[in-house]
Amino acid sequence: MSTAPYRETGNLGVTDGSGKLATSIRNLTKDYVLKSETVRALRGVSFDVPEGDYVAIMGPSGSGKSTLLNLLGCLDQPTSGSLFLGDDDIAIMSDDELADIRSQRIGFVFQSYNLIQQLSVVENIQVPLYYQGKLGAAERQRAVTLAERVGLGDRLDHRPSQLSGGQQQRVAIARSLVNDPLFVLADESTGNLDSVTTDEILALFDELNEEGRTIILVTHEDDVAERAKRIVRLKDGMLHTDEIISEQQRVAARKAQQVAVEELLKRQ
Amino acid sequence: MLWLRTWKLGTKSLALHPLRTGLTMLGIMIGVWAVIVLTAISQGASDQVQKQIESLGSTTIIVRSQKPTEDKLTGMGASKYGLLRSDLEQILANVPTIQNAIPIREIRRQFTYRDRVVDGRLVGCTPLYADVNQLVIRNGGGRFITDVDEIKADTVCVVSAGVAERLFPYEEPLGKRVTIPEHTDKYKIVGVLEHRNPSAAIGGSLDSQDFSSDIYIPIRTLRKRIGDTIVTRRSGQFQAEIMELNQITLQATNQEQVKSSAALIEDILAPTHEALSDTAVVVPLELLEQARNMKLMFLGIGILIACISLVVGGIGIMNIMLASVTERTREIGIRRALGAKQGDITRQFLVETIVLSFAGAMLGIVVGLLSLPAYRTMIWFVRNTMEEKFNALPAAIREAEPSIVYWTIPLAVAIAVGVGLISGLYPAIRAAKMNPIEALRHE
Numbered sequence: 001m002s003t004a005p006y007r008e009t010g011n012l013g014v015t016d017g018s019g020k021l022a023t024s025i026r027n028l029t030k031d032y033v034l035k036s037e038t039v040r041a042l043r044g045v046s047f048d049v050p051e052g053d054y055v056a057i058m059g060p061s062g063s064g065k066s067t068l069l070n071l072l073g074c075l076d077q078p079t080s081g082s083l084f085l086g087d088d089d090i091a092i093m094s095d096d097e098l099a100d101i102r103s104q105r106i107g108f109v110f111q112s113y114n115l116i117q118q119l120s121v122v123e124n125i126q127v128p129l130y131y132q133g134k135l136g137a138a139e140r141q142r143a144v145t146l147a148e149r150v151g152l153g154d155r156l157d158h159r160p161s162q163l164s165g166g167q168q169q170r171v172a173i174a175r176s177l178v179n180d181p182l183f184v185l186a187d188e189s190t191g192n193l194d195s196v197t198t199d200e201i202l203a204l205f206d207e208l209n210e211e212g213r214t215i216i217l218v219t220h221e222d223d224v225a226e227r228a229k230r231i232v233r234l235k236d237g238m239l240h241t242d243e244i245i246s247e248q249q250r251v252a253a254r255k256a257q258q259v260a261v262e263e264l265l266k267r268q
Numbered sequence: 269m270l271w272l273r274t275w276k277l278g279t280k281s282l283a284l285h286p287l288r289t290g291l292t293m294l295g296i297m298i299g300v301w302a303v304i305v306l307t308a309i310s311q312g313a314s315d316q317v318q319k320q321i322e323s324l325g326s327t328t329i330i331v332r333s334q335k336p337t338e339d340k341l342t343g344m345g346a347s348k349y350g351l352l353r354s355d356l357e358q359i360l361a362n363v364p365t366i367q368n369a370i371p372i373r374e375i376r377r378q379f380t381y382r383d384r385v386v387d388g389r390l391v392g393c394t395p396l397y398a399d400v401n402q403l404v405i406r407n408g409g410g411r412f413i414t415d416v417d418e419i420k421a422d423t424v425c426v427v428s429a430g431v432a433e434r435l436f437p438y439e440e441p442l443g444k445r446v447t448i449p450e451h452t453d454k455y456k457i458v459g460v461l462e463h464r465n466p467s468a469a470i471g472g473s474l475d476s477q478d479f480s481s482d483i484y485i486p487i488r489t490l491r492k493r494i495g496d497t498i499v500t501r502r503s504g505q506f507q508a509e510i511m512e513l514n515q516i517t518l519q520a521t522n523q524e525q526v527k528s529s530a531a532l533i534e535d536i537l538a539p540t541h542e543a544l545s546d547t548a549v550v551v552p553l554e555l556l557e558q559a560r561n562m563k564l565m566f567l568g569i570g571i572l573i574a575c576i577s578l579v580v581g582g583i584g585i586m587n588i589m590l591a592s593v594t595e596r597t598r599e600i601g602i603r604r605a606l607g608a609k610q611g612d613i614t615r616q617f618l619v620e621t622i623v624l625s626f627a628g629a630m631l632g633i634v635v636g637l638l639s640l641p642a643y644r645t646m647i648w649f650v651r652n653t654m655e656e657k658f659n660a661l662p663a664a665i666r667e668a669e670p671s672i673v674y675w676t677i678p679l680a681v682a683i684a685v686g687v688g689l690i691s692g693l694y695p696a697i698r699a700a701k702m703n704p705i706e707a708l709r710h711e
Binding site for chain 1: 273598599603604609
């Protein structure tokens with residue numbers, strides 16, 4: 001296991017690989033003021049995510065993992081430091097600009113799927129485009145294509161309540177891709193799923209990453225994290241380790257998952 | 269385009285809870301219904317009053333005798349009060365704006381023909397009386413009193429349709445002679461009138477007039493044959509009243525002259541009648557203006573009541589939208605995470621309240637328009653099943669015909685949608701201001 005704590009990327013826009021960055025984080029801090037006491041959730045975190053990367057963010061509770069997730073998702077703004085999405089620093093954006101960034105550059109996949117109950121599968125997939133103001137037939141076609149891509153081509157008009165957890169999460173993944181985001185931000189996306197479904201979802205992430213999608217995965221499960229290319233661990237609001245996962249480890253993790261799946265299938 | 273899509277979304281969300289949506293709309297619906305129905309009823313009632321006043325004529329001035337209070341009546345035997353013939357002469361001599369004048373004397377009498385008896389009103393008047401009171405001679409029914417009858421003080425009469433039907437059920441009344449037993453005179457019928465609806469009381473000293481049992485004779489004939497003294501028997505006592513005229517109906521040359529003429533007439537009557545206060549001047553034009561003010565007041569009260577129910581409906585909307593915002597906190601979080609701006613969320617909730625209030629208003633209009641035929645059916649039903657009770661109702665209720673005031677419909681819709689917007693604004697802004705992170709975490 002090659003460990004590389006504080007992997008410095010140097011100047012902005014200069015990466016060790018493909019050239020472009022999906023996101024770049026510099027000295028990010030976030031304080032929460034709770035009554036009299038100030039909680040320092042992030043105390044200066046810096047790292048880059050190049051395009052095509054597959055990063056798992058880990059850390060115990062209280063490590064600032066959720067805070068970092070909210071900042072990466074542009075749902076919150078840092079106290080100091082910068083978070084670049086493309087060329088734009090979210091630290092200096094207005095609420096409406098953040099909303100635009102969310103609809104254009106980020107693909108969310110949540111733990112509890114978070115589909116809108118009164119909308120059908122296709123309509124749910126289209127929501128980010130809807131908030132970009134794009135409502136045409138082409139957008140619908142794109143949503144249908146993505147639904148087919150995640151294997152739900154025969155359930156286009158179903159409601160979320162008519163789908164299983166795994167199916168709902170696949171709708172959520174399709175939705176996260178509809179705006180062709182800089183990265184897919186997955187928050188404990190397999191936390192509510194059994195081994196079989198977890199494997200399906202993670203296999204989908206693997207495929208997407210192979211197609212060139214950047215994926216940032218927040219998880220507390222090691223076997224999920226080890227399928228990523230890289231694990232960023234947080235501790236006490238700071239970057240603890242930043243390790244590259246070797247291909248052997250990833251294969252091993254997939255095999256371990258496979259064993260769990262087979263065991264579960266055998267029991268059923 | 270965005271609004272259109274939001275509109276579709278709003279109706280979809282409302283359709284998820286049909287009962288809740290229906291109940292919320294009910295509040296607005298009742299409000300709009302109340303606007304339409306209450307204004308229709310007050311319009312109907314005031315139309316009725318206005319029609320009656322207008323039938324008296326807008327240039328008319330009515331001077332009436334009224335019985336003074338007992339303590340003012342002096343003398344042991346006959347009480348003498350009321351308008352005098354000299355009053356009429358004075359008015360005609362001193363008020364140049366008077367076009368014509370009709371002296372009227374009315375006495376309750378019995379009329380007989382052979383063995384049939386009818387109680388009625390003997391009216392002494394001049395030829396113009398027919399025009400002023402819209403009395404129409406029946407087709408082929410002869411003529412009204414003429415100047416010649418008046419000058420000659422002939423014993424001729426014109427009978428109303430009611431008297432004609434009761435005294436002459438099987439005969440042609442024209443040419444027959446009616447007897448008034450107290451005076452043993454016979455009056456030759458020269459004219460038969462069409463039916464005329466009674467005029468309702470219009471307040472003041474103007475009682476309702478029922479023309480259905482009248483017999484009209486020239487006023488000079490009445491004076492000559494019957495005189496001014498009327499003896500009536502009341503609880504064993506004989507009472508005599510001396511009165512020259514019951515009423516003088518005057519017509520001014522034009523509407524502008526009505527009020528000044530009336531004031532002048534009051535001045536002329538004052539020296540002789542002020543002490544006894546036995547006369548009254550009634551100006552239908554003034555009554556008409558009063559009635560118009562009344563109508564506006566009724567309309568205002570109707571709209572006010574309706575607005576109260578609309579506000580109550582608005583509170584219902586606000587209540588339900590606040591509940592809905594809380595319930596859909598997570599949905600709001602999801603939408604915000606996926607790129608909805610605060611304005612998008614506000615718009616989404618506002619569209620829902622607009623749809624709610626607009627649909628409620630539309631239902632209210634439909635129900636409002638349907639309730640008039642329903643009202644007429646109800647009146648018809650009551651009239652035919654409980655005739656006695658129906659006739660005991662005041663004329664204003666019996667005869668009022670609600671008529672929809674059409675400009676209140678857009679007004680009601682505007683108020684309803686406005687109320688919906690205002691009451692939806694706070695919940696919508698509250699939804700938009702929610703922290704998306706906390707909203708997403710909401711269970």
